[in-house]
Amino acid sequence: MPATVPRGAPVRVLGRRRQRPAGSYRQSMQATDLPHSDSAVYPLGLRLAGRAVVVVGGGQVAQRRIPGLLAAGARVTVVSPWLRPALEGRVALGEMAWVARGYRSGDLAQAWYALAATDDPSVNAAVADEAEQHRVFCARADDASRSTAWTPASGRHDGVTIAVHADCDPRRAATVRDGVVEALRTGDLAAPRHRRRDPGVVLVGGGPGDPELITLAGRRALAEADVVIADRLAPAALLEELPPHVEVIDAAKLPRGRSATQAEINRLLVEHARAGNRVVRLKGGDPFVFGRGFEEVLACAEAGVPCTVVPGVTSAISVPELAGVPVTHRGVTHEMTVVSGHLPPGHPHSLVEWPALARLRGTLVLLMAVENLAAIAAALVGHGRAADTPVAVIHAGSTASERRVLATLSTVAEVVEREGIAAPATVVIGDVVAVAATAAGVSAALSTARV
Ligand SMILES: C[S@@+](CC[C@H](N)C(=O)[O-])C[C@H]1O[C@@H](n2cnc3c(N)ncnc32)[C@H](O)[C@@H]1O
Numbered sequence: 001m002p003a004t005v006p007r008g009a010p011v012r013v014l015g016r017r018r019q020r021p022a023g024s025y026r027q028s029m030q031a032t033d034l035p036h037s038d039s040a041v042y043p044l045g046l047r048l049a050g051r052a053v054v055v056v057g058g059g060q061v062a063q064r065r066i067p068g069l070l071a072a073g074a075r076v077t078v079v080s081p082w083l084r085p086a087l088e089g090r091v092a093l094g095e096m097a098w099v100a101r102g103y104r105s106g107d108l109a110q111a112w113y114a115l116a117a118t119d120d121p122s123v124n125a126a127v128a129d130e131a132e133q134h135r136v137f138c139a140r141a142d143d144a145s146r147s148t149a150w151t152p153a154s155g156r157h158d159g160v161t162i163a164v165h166a167d168c169d170p171r172r173a174a175t176v177r178d179g180v181v182e183a184l185r186t187g188d189l190a191a192p193r194h195r196r197r198d199p200g201v202v203l204v205g206g207g208p209g210d211p212e213l214i215t216l217a218g219r220r221a222l223a224e225a226d227v228v229i230a231d232r233l234a235p236a237a238l239l240e241e242l243p244p245h246v247e248v249i250d251a252a253k254l255p256r257g258r259s260a261t262q263a264e265i266n267r268l269l270v271e272h273a274r275a276g277n278r279v280v281r282l283k284g285g286d287p288f289v290f291g292r293g294f295e296e297v298l299a300c301a302e303a304g305v306p307c308t309v310v311p312g313v314t315s316a317i318s319v320p321e322l323a324g325v326p327v328t329h330r331g332v333t334h335e336m337t338v339v340s341g342h343l344p345p346g347h348p349h350s351l352v353e354w355p356a357l358a359r360l361r362g363t364l365v366l367l368m369a370v371e372n373l374a375a376i377a378a379a380l381v382g383h384g385r386a387a388d389t390p391v392a393v394i395h396a397g398s399t400a401s402e403r404r405v406l407a408t409l410s411t412v413a414e415v416v417e418r419e420g421i422a423a424p425a426t427v428v429i430g431d432v433v434a435v436a437a438t439a440a441g442v443s444a445a446l447s448t449a450r451v
Contacts, residue, residue: 049073052110056103056127057117058083061141117141155181158220201269201279201300203293205286205312208319210398211237217310226277233284266299273305286314316365319397319426323404325436327363332431335362341369345379358383363430370423374413390433395425
């Protein structure tokens with residue numbers, strides 16, 4: 001089944017050109033005469049959205065190239081008797097078509113661009129010949145000198161596409177590409193936007209504290225910000241990188257200390273966005289995990305201010321993970337429950353069913369629980385969880401101040417008190433802690449160890 005995108009007006013132009021009898025131009029420039037040097041490359045950005053692209057071959061090259069073609073919106077048909085499982089998965093999802101047989105002449109009939117990527121040079125040559133005949137640009141994976149199109153080393157950052165050719169030296173091209181992309185990411189290479197940006201609010205999850213653990217989308221939002229309203233647990237190092245013109249507002253909510261009220265934060269978000277600014281609300285972890293992020297989304301919606309959300313790496317999973325504790329482990333737990341411990345069991349405003357949690361066998365992850373740990377541990381044991389259930393408490397995970405202690409439900413309150421573990425801390429309760437401790441060779445000292 002060949003790709004079936006009907007060609008529009010521009011194609012008719014190509015069609016006319018096809019009817020032109022081969023003249024001196026074509027005779028003097030056959031594929032075999034193509035100059036094999038980047039100096040002869042004419043860089044171009046193909047706009048493939050909705051256009052048919054045929055990939056012949058279903059192996060490694062196809063696996064590497066097809067995601068980029070799909071990202072460009074191309075209607076990809078892959079022709080191959082077999083496909084790598086990753087590609088089969090894309091076919092199953094309806095992302096592309098698969099002609100499950102070997103290449104046949106005519107398969108490129110509708111193609112705007114073709115990729116000859118089998119491991120048989122004679123098949124690749126046949127594909128390239130058909131492409132040449134129909135004046136379809138074709139990249140031949142096995143022989144650059146016989147390709148009419150070369151794939152550059154490419155990368156993207158913040159709306160900038162970098163495509164590098166380096167005299168047929170792919171590693172050199174990739175090195176240059178990596179250098180430019182990295183420089184754009186770090187800000188060493190400035191790429192300021194000169195077109196107007198829309199004002200609005202972006203809620204960004206900053207991750208657990210290590211500035212490396214924010215997402216690329218989060219970093220990009222920060223790079224475009226005019227105003228940043230930052231929480232106490234947001235990665236502080238990211239604020240140091242902001243250019244001087246960016247206004248940083250401290251919305252630190254210090255426990256029992258100075259704190260901006262949620263109403264005040266909502267007001268600031270709306271006010272600065274309405275003044276025409278790109279406002280980033282930088283939070284620790286993920287904005288929607290005990291982060292009051294959705295309240296801010298609603299406040300923006302009520303005020304008619306556009307608001308988008310960039311998810312973050314939540315401390316509930318990443319902090320234990322970085323400390324070597326998997327929150328799930330095959331054969332050990334089939335559930336993981338994240339609970340806020342900011343109110344003690346029995347508190348009239350608590351929404352947590354501690355007796356029900358005590359009956360669970362799996363992993364409990366507690367956030368904001370340090371102050372109430374004694375009461376929580378007692379409630380869990382009192383309602384049936386074993387007193388020797390292993391517990392890990394990790395303070396300031398992923399930062400230079402990180403500290404970890406191991407204990408059991410019966411000892412955790414005393415261990416935390418003795419070791420002076422304070423907020424912010426993530427508490428992991430369950431057998432996964434013993435798995436991790438055993439792997440680290442500290443199981444014997446589980447009740448008191450500092451690791
Ligand atoms: C208000 S909640 C916000 C959680 C955040 N939205 C997230 O997804 O990680 C704050 C609590 O998260 C936990 N927490 C956040 N960052 C942490 C870190 N670096 N190390 C340990 N716990 C952390 C602590 O329990 C802290 O009291």
